[in-house]
């Protein structure tokens with residue numbers, strides 16, 4: 001049984017059909033590359049899985065049961081984590097505050113609970129060390145480099161034991177060394193039995209970590225096949241439309 | 247010297263000294279202290295207990311509302327209606343008590359009015375996407391007009407059976423000779439400071455001001471929190487109104503006129519950033535204090551009251567100038 005199944009999912013914003021009748025399934029322990037031109041609907045698709053948007057049509061099933069989500073918190077409760085394309089960081093907060101945004105750790109009893117700064121700094125520091133990123137939990141995100149910001153966004157997905165991690169262009173703004181770290185992290189997550197979706201415009205990244213590639217064009221899924229059965233040339237053709245479907 | 251990754255991660259960006267001196271509020275505190283020292287030497291009457299009593303009490307009304315306003319400003323909003331809401335809430339209290347009801351009922355009616363006003367502002371802004379400036383500008387006009395309707399534009403100075411109790415509440419000094427309004431202000435400031443630093447709600451208020459879109463994406467309940475800050479702002483105006491009524495012993499329909507500007511000035515002088523994401527409870531008090539010290543000193547020094555606006559305006563611009571210089575230096 002597939003971990004997550006999307007059945008004929010569509011999303012429109014007014015007259016814009018951002019995602020059109022897409023069905024797919026994600027398997028545990030598998031990395032899926034999601035590719036497509038700008039505006040193809042990749043981000044919209046993963047945002048529906050992460051509970052940011054509700055699909056206009058279609059259904060999602062997680063481990064066989066119907067998945068209805070109203071808020072991002074619902075998705076996280078089901079073990080679905082996402083790194084947003086624009087990273088979704090608050091510049092005026094510290095790295096640790098951003099990592100824990102929306103699920104702050106607290107100490108105390110009943111309604112009298114206060115933020116647990118010490119634990120949040122400590123845990124965020126551990127995650128940054130795991131990511132091999134020189135990111136200081138107490139620093140404001142405002143002053144951080146592109147790579148550090150990316151590390152903060154990725155660290156969010158590692159807070160709790162997830163089943164599915166969605167990464168929307170996690171390697172767009174970082175150095176070669178850190179790209180390798182992120183790809184290693186993705187492999188690591190896969191080996192732990194997670195399903196990972198990697199959205200990227202970088203062909204080498206997808207071909208080095210993904211087991212499967214899905215190509216979207218103008219809101220529709222035009223290919224879904226094993227990496228081993230495909231090639232960068234074919235995928236490029238599918239993205240541009242030179243190849244209609246595969 | 248080589249540092250390991252763990253050492254880098256453990257590093258703090260600021261020592262306590264650099265983080266204090268890079269803080270706008272710190273410099274405003276210094277300004278207030280210097281002004282007080284100067285005035286104690288330059289005038290006979292500044293450092294008298296009567297004058298200090300007056301100053302501290304006068305600060306409170308602006309300061310209490312500035313606490314609520316600071317929350318609104320941190321989320322990136324603005325509330326122009328506070329002066330009128332103060333008037334409306336005072337009038338509801340006055341009319342209710344004048345009709346023979348008890349102080350408790352009067353306060354409940356008054357705060358209930360504030361909550362309704364705050365909900366109205368907040369829901370229009372958070373759920374219907376109205377710009378805060380427009381909604382609260384409308385409320386500025388609306389609330390004062392309702393206060394006139396409620397009182398038929400008369401002065402109310404009879405507060406029924408609990409008349410004396412109300413005057414004691416606002417005009418008394420129940421602890422160590424400190425004026426009651428000052429005690430309320432300190433309690434509310436401690437509460438606000440605590441909420442901002444130690445609660446999830448406070449953290450989310452900052453997150454919304456820093457990047458509302460990011461807050462939404464990460465599952466912060468942005469809209470309910472925005473409604474809450476406008477309710478808190480209206481409540482702070484209501485509380486200030488109740489205290490001021492007790493202190494003045496009378497309510498007219500022009501109390502609180504123009505107060506929104508003083509309140510915003512206090513918050514901004516105290517370090518709140520109108521672009522959102524920055525502000526403290528302590529800053530709101532300090533900003534209100536600086537304004538009051540300026541006002542008081544001009545009177546004592548015998549400077550024509552017409553100059554007051556110039557000095558307060560100068561203080562606003564100067565306080566923000568510090569912040570600009572620091573930012574410019576950082577970006578170079």
Ligand SMILES: Nc1ncnc2c1ncn2[C@@H]1O[C@H](COP(=O)(O)OP(=O)(O)OP(=O)(O)O)[C@@H](O)[C@H]1O
Pocket residue numbers: 013016017018036037038039040041042043044045085
């Ligand atoms: N919130 C929104 N409101 C209206 N239209 C939207 C919204 N989000 C996305 N769209 C539209 O939906 C379409 C798909 O956008 P999406 O962001 O999913 O593309 P993408 O494949 O992620 O592109 P990119 O590679 O540039 O990130 C675009 O035409 C976009 O303009």
Ligand SMILES: [Mg+2]
Pocket residue numbers: 042043044085168
């Ligand atoms: Mg995208």
